[in-house]
Amino acid sequence: MLEAFSGSDVRAAEAPFLDAGQGDALMQRAAHALAGVVVGLLRESGRGTYGATVVVLAGSGNNGADALYAGERLARRGASVTAVILADRVHEESLRALERAGGTGIRVDDDAAPEDLAEHAAAADVVIDGILGIGADGGLRGRALRFVQAFTAAAGPRGTRSALVVACDLPSGIGVDDGRVTGTVLAADATVTFGAPKPGLLLGDGAAAAGELNVVDLGLSFSSRPSVRSLLDADVAALIRRPTTQDHKYSRGVLGVAAGSARYPGAAVLAVGAALATGIGMVRYLGPEAVAALVHQRSPEAVASTGPVSGARSQAWLVGPGAVDDDEQRQRAADAIGSGLPVVVDAEALTQLPERVGSHVILTPHAGELSWLLAARGLETERADIESEPARYALLAAEVTGATVLLKGFATTVAAPSGALFVQRDASPWLAAAGSGDTLSGIVGALAASLAEDDRAADRAGVAREDLWAVVAAAGALIHGRAGLRAAARGPVVVSDLPADIGPVIADLLEECRPAM
Ligand SMILES: NC(=O)C1=CN([C@@H]2O[C@H](COP(=O)(O)OP(=O)(O)OC[C@H]3O[C@@H](n4cnc5c(N)ncnc54)[C@H](OP(=O)(O)O)[C@@H]3O)[C@@H](O)[C@H]2O)[C@@H](O)CC1
Numbered sequence: 001m002l003e004a005f006s007g008s009d010v011r012a013a014e015a016p017f018l019d020a021g022q023g024d025a026l027m028q029r030a031a032h033a034l035a036g037v038v039v040g041l042l043r044e045s046g047r048g049t050y051g052a053t054v055v056v057l058a059g060s061g062n063n064g065a066d067a068l069y070a071g072e073r074l075a076r077r078g079a080s081v082t083a084v085i086l087a088d089r090v091h092e093e094s095l096r097a098l099e100r101a102g103g104t105g106i107r108v109d110d111d112a113a114p115e116d117l118a119e120h121a122a123a124a125d126v127v128i129d130g131i132l133g134i135g136a137d138g139g140l141r142g143r144a145l146r147f148v149q150a151f152t153a154a155a156g157p158r159g160t161r162s163a164l165v166v167a168c169d170l171p172s173g174i175g176v177d178d179g180r181v182t183g184t185v186l187a188a189d190a191t192v193t194f195g196a197p198k199p200g201l202l203l204g205d206g207a208a209a210a211g212e213l214n215v216v217d218l219g220l221s222f223s224s225r226p227s228v229r230s231l232l233d234a235d236v237a238a239l240i241r242r243p244t245t246q247d248h249k250y251s252r253g254v255l256g257v258a259a260g261s262a263r264y265p266g267a268a269v270l271a272v273g274a275a276l277a278t279g280i281g282m283v284r285y286l287g288p289e290a291v292a293a294l295v296h297q298r299s300p301e302a303v304a305s306t307g308p309v310s311g312a313r314s315q316a317w318l319v320g321p322g323a324v325d326d327d328e329q330r331q332r333a334a335d336a337i338g339s340g341l342p343v344v345v346d347a348e349a350l351t352q353l354p355e356r357v358g359s360h361v362i363l364t365p366h367a368g369e370l371s372w373l374l375a376a377r378g379l380e381t382e383r384a385d386i387e388s389e390p391a392r393y394a395l396l397a398a399e400v401t402g403a404t405v406l407l408k409g410f411a412t413t414v415a416a417p418s419g420a421l422f423v424q425r426d427a428s429p430w431l432a433a434a435g436s437g438d439t440l441s442g443i444v445g446a447l448a449a450s451l452a453e454d455d456r457a458a459d460r461a462g463v464a465r466e467d468l469w470a471v472v473a474a475a476g477a478l479i480h481g482r483a484g485l486r487a488a489a490r491g492p493v494v495v496s497d498l499p500a501d502i503g504p505v506i507a508d509l510l511e512e513c514r515p516a517m
């Protein structure tokens with residue numbers, strides 16, 4: 001699991017090392033790892049370190065020092081290193097170390113026009129961004145801002161430029177703790193972060209600016225809970241319940257699905273198909289006969305009925321997708337939410353939510369639905385506000401409802417009522433298509449059903465029991481996103497084909513993490 005800690009948590013964790021006089025040793029380890037990543041990237045790009053041109057952008061703090069010491073190491077390996085000093089102060093010792101290794105330092109003062117140096121940087125093989133680290137206070141300003149703007153103008157945006165930008169600890173210009181970018185940012189191809197990822201590297205625009213994330217373990221220990229987490233493949237693999245020889249269809253989990261209506265029958269087909277592909281013992285479908293007939297065309301194994309929730313024994317429920325203008329589906333949603341079983345509440349069923357529920361109720365709104373949900377509780381917010389600060393509003397919704405909240409989008413944000421926060425960025429933008437959310441809810445529903453009676457699931461996931469449903473939701477988002485990536489490799493995603501990609505994704509996850517024989 002990637003566990004991000006705030007800038008102040010990182011400083012607190014670093015304090016005992018500084019008190020013991022080990023600050024420089026930490027910095028050397030950071031620089032060593034940073035240089036190692038640059039060497040790797042140069043090797044991958046076929047350029048090699050010897051003779052490569054490297055530009056180090058250095059600010060006034062320790063972030064600049066890390067970058068300068070990394071520059072020193074690269075210079076010793078034969079790179080031609082120029083340091084551009086973008087502040088009045090610089091960590092002098094690290095600059096001298098770079099110069100002793102053959103590098104050159106250029107101090108940029110306030111009156112200098114940055115264009116020539118920016119062009120030199122744009123033509124380099126690698127640019128190391130050591131302007132701002134966790135000491136950043138607001139966006140880039142002054143000569144650092146002017147330089148980054150001139151560099152971007154000369155080099156072009158990421159993806160088109162030839163220079164690889166490697167961020168030291170974090171890309172300069174992002175909010176360390178919230179990932180907000182309010183001004184200019186130096187978007188990186190890769191970020192090498194020290195001690196632990198910072199929340200801004202997992203959230204919002206900051207995550208997008210970070211590129212490929214490398215975490216360097218400095219042996220820090222944290223007393224606080226992480227601010228944000230992201231599940232990795234191994235976390236999802238550990239969570240997935242593998243059938244055993246003792247299992248039967250009921251013990252593997254039954255998911256009750258009250259989805260679809262005369263107006264939107266397809267949502268039921270998609271949700272049921274995705275749930276079955278995720279691997280459970282049975283789906284019990286409740287809804288209009290005509291919808292059940294369509295479900296059966298695609299998923300003949302679904303057991304259908306037109307009865308109430310109380311007559312369909314299940315381990316978990318999924319209610320809401322496509323269930324509009326249908327009083328019976330509305331009633332089923334309310335009953336499932338009140339059943340005490342884990343329940344995924346999507347789309348129309350969100351209107352059936354009582355004032356307060358528990359974390360086993362997993363809401364899956366998109367930003368528009370979340371805006372409505374909050375407004376119904378007297379918290380007026382615009383959809384755009386939610387899109388710009390998804391973590392803040394998902395946490396708020398979890399707090400006021402008591403539910404686990406999965407907020408959809410390219411990044412999926414999951415908030416637990418305990419305040420735990422997960423973000424998954426595993427998706428392909430090709431997944432932004434009608435019906436895609438129905439498949440996501442089917443996946444999450446199936447995971448919930450298969451884990452509902454599994455007492456060890458939270459331990460396997462490495463989280464407190466109260467946060468299990470948030471992990472289940474985040475795991476669903478990872479599987480959904482991966483299925484989308486697989487599908488997109490063949491061309492634009494057709495949502496009704498997505499279930500066929502879910503099985504291989506799960507097979508890959510389990511294969512990768514199979515214990516050695
Ligand atoms: N924690 C760890 O375990 C380890 C941490 N390590 C490293 O230390 C880094 C943190 O170093 P840090 O504290 O010196 O802060 P950092 O970000 O380099 O500079 C802050 C200075 O920048 C300035 N400034 C601020 N805002 C600005 C703005 N918007 N625009 C322009 N300038 C701005 C301001 O200076 P001023 O303007 O006041 O002169 C401020 O004092 C951390 O990210 C990691 O790389 C590793 O070495 C080892 C282990």
Ligand SMILES: Nc1ncnc2c1ncn2[C@@H]1O[C@H](COP(=O)(O)OP(=O)(O)O)[C@@H](O)[C@H]1O
Pocket residue numbers: 347366408409410411412427428429430431432433434435436437438439440480
């Ligand atoms: N830009 C994007 N990139 C990747 N996935 C996206 C993007 N935008 C939306 N999604 C995903 O698409 C789905 C849309 O869900 P939703 O809006 O409920 O659609 P529907 O109700 O038609 O199924 C969600 O799973 C969401 O995470």
Ligand SMILES: [K+]
Pocket residue numbers: 063129130131132133167168169170171172
């Ligand atoms: K930086």
